[in-house]
Amino acid sequence: MEVESPPTTTSLIQAGEYLIVQKIDGEQSRIVRFTPKQKILIEKLKFTSDSAFGKPHGLFEVSNNQCFPMSVDRLIEELQLQEAPVATTLADSEVVLSEIVESSDLRVVIAPSALKLEPEQKRQKLEMDAVLEMKKQGVSGQEVVAKLVEGSASFQTRTVFSQSKYIKRKAKKHSDRYIFLLNLATQISYRVLILRPTIRLLAKAYYLKDPDRLAMLRADQLALILQMAGVHHGKNVLVFEQTLGLITSAVMERLGGKGACVHFHRGAVAQSIPCVHSMNYNESTLSTFLPVRIKCLLTGKQLPYENNRKACNEEEENDDKTKEGKCEENVEDQDLEALARRNDRLDRERRGLEMTFEGNAHALIIGSRTVDPINVLELVYPTLAPSASIVIYSPHQNTLISCYDWLSKRQAINLVLTDQMCRVMQVLPDRTHPLMAQHVAGGHVLSGIKVVDQ
Known part of the structure; x- marks a missing residue:
């Protein structure tokens, strides 16, 4: 028998990493960067981030603004109690009925057929307040059911099947196990999942929160895009997308630290790519991310920044939005950090431009929301290598028809x-059927292969 090894440091929740928080039985998921002394709020459930540091990812129970990992033994015990049988057959109901008859002075007469009662006739003489008072006094569920049977005006007029069904329903409602299940359901509502981000979870979270910002891109369509583009380890892929960096992040994950993901963007720095930051990529995976300005693509060469301070400020504002906080101003340190970031951007951009114009790109992926994909095709299509894959995604079918032509x-x-x-x-x-309340909106995918006329 293999012994499960303890969790490593990388599998524990650490300060500064992005995590996905989802309430059990909740509808939404949140992508949160856990920082010290931070209050996490998810669907009116609040807890502090410090209580999660050093714990393994998984299921947590929230109590007094603190979260505690759920033990496996407790979950198994609750599962066994939920699966315990409760008077589900006619024979079980007859056993319950006989026990009630033996433990009370009530004479139960099994009626041969059911009779209709007048609407004004009261069916149950025992009031709800009396039932609650009996429970407060510690009366067992069996005695409560006996009193309900005794107070039912229509019980003796029911058929044997109806009587068994009545007893089974009341026994289930007023049994100690039923009360336990109610308490368990309440406890479950105070449980959350704290998970490490994955591409599927990010796609689901943003799609449920605001599908318009994601261009209606579903996880299954994202998988189709990666398949049609043939993205794998060591491949060079050109990407222009408006899907919050979801396509770029998925390509980077597929490359696995070898290859290149040339990301074309507007402005001085790549913005609106939270899916790339949220994946907590290591240095090896981040080395494949090569952002290139559209302006450099138009001119065919790398351009210096017109205003270095403006470019740095744009990047700092982007980092502030991502990290949800600002650092204290230190002019000298900021200048050194800004210079290092600028040099790194220029080096990545130079490598991306060389790969693009040398014709070493194996695939082109366009995820358009407001930009016409033909404008991107006119710039990039001539630089693609022969037999390169072309995949274009858009929520609008007419846009892809124009690209098809x-x-x-x-x-x-x-x-x-x-x-x-x-x-x-x-x-x-x-029984099996489609879930009634679900999002079905999506986009369209156009795929093809470039050939060179000899």
Whole structure:
């Protein structure tokens, strides 16, 4: 038997990393950067981040603004109690009925058929207040059911099946196990999942929160984009997207530290890519991220920054929005850090431009929301290597039809316009059907292959 090894330092929650917080039975997920002395709020449930540091990722219980990891033994015990049988058959109901008859002075007469009562006739003589008072006095659930049967005006007129059903329902409601399950349901509402971010969880969280910002991109369509582009370890991929960095982050994860993800962006620095920051990538994976300014792509060469201070300020503002906080001003340190960041950006941009114009790109991925993809194709398509994959995503079908015509005129082959449907199925005992309340909006994917006319 293998002994499970204790969690390593990297598998524990640490300050400064991004995590996904989801309330059990909740609808939304939050991407939060855990910092010391931070208050985490998720659907009216609040706890401090310090109580989670040093704990493994997983299920936590929230109490008094603190979160505590849930033990496996406790979860197994609760699962066993939930699965315990409770008078589910007619024979079980008859046993309960006989026990009630033996433990009380009530004479139960099994009626051959059911009779209708007058609407004004009161069916239950025992008031709810009396039932609550009995429970406060410690009366067992069996005695409470006996009193309810005795106070029911229609019990003797019921059929044997109806009587068994009545007793089974009341026994389930007033049994100690039922009360335990109610308390358990209340406890579950104070539990949260604190998970390490993944591409699927990020796609789901942003899609449920604001699908418009994500261009209606679902996780299944993102998987289709990566498949049609043939993204794998060591590949060079050109990316222009408006999906909060989700496509770029997915490509970087697929590359696995080898290859290049050339990210074309507007402005001095790459902005609005929270999905890249939220994945907590290591240095090896981040080395494949090569941001390139659109302005440099238009001119065909690397341009110096017109205003270094302005560029640094833009990056600092972007970092502030991502980290949700500002550091104290230190002019000398800021200048050194800004200079180091600028040099790193210039080096990455130089490598990205060389790869683009030398024709070493193996794939082009465009995730458009407001920009016409044809404008990007006119700039990048001539620089693609022969047999390079082309994948374009857009929430608007007409946009992709125009791209289809544009690529057809340039002898691109295997052009396929895909509209994917994804529905969540609800699996229940003896029945399976689509979940009634779910998001079904999505976009369209156009894929093809570039060929060179000899």
